[in-house]
Amino acid sequence: MNLRTEELYELYSTSIYKFILLMVSHPETAEDLTQETYIRCHKNIQHFRGEATELTWLRKIARNIVYDYYKRQRILSFIPFTKKHEREEKTYVPHEWLLADEETKALYIAIQKLKFAYREAIILRKIEGYSIKETAKILGCSEVKVKNDTARGVEQLQRLLEGEVDYV
DSSP states (O other): OOOOHHHHHHHHHHHHHHHHHHHHOOHHHHHHHHHHHHHHHHHHGGGOOSSSOHHHHHHHHHHHHHHHHHHHHHHHHTOTTSOHHHHOOOOOOOHHHHHSOHHHHHHHHHHHTSOHHHHHHHIIIIISOOOHHHHHHHHTSOHHHHHHHHHHHHHHHHHHHTTSOSOO
């Protein structure tokens, strides 16, 4: 398969950006991480074996970059020289959400409060529409874990939306 990074960017960059934005809730960070995704894609395109779709492969790269981003954030928060405001996690609402109804806003805000594994499973399964098998491939885990994380994530979402808890 003779793929070019530019073609993959043209085909899938919007989808990859939206996926990352759902994971990090900050447009500028999502743009940076999308760019990192395509840099990593370019460096590793010769290793793409075609066992998954191109989009599934790119989502796996994007997911790993988001994971690395959160790992860096946690490490930085332990550095004593970091100013308090630099450690605070801010949630920014994308422009489209301003136009959405209140239920949709509440749903996306609640998704951001979920445990990372639950958030990933819900975004891939329920928002992006991937099958259990495809989600497992993207996340690099078993189908059982995808099912469990999705079910637990939906349960936690319901509790958040019903006001039973503030954060999980």
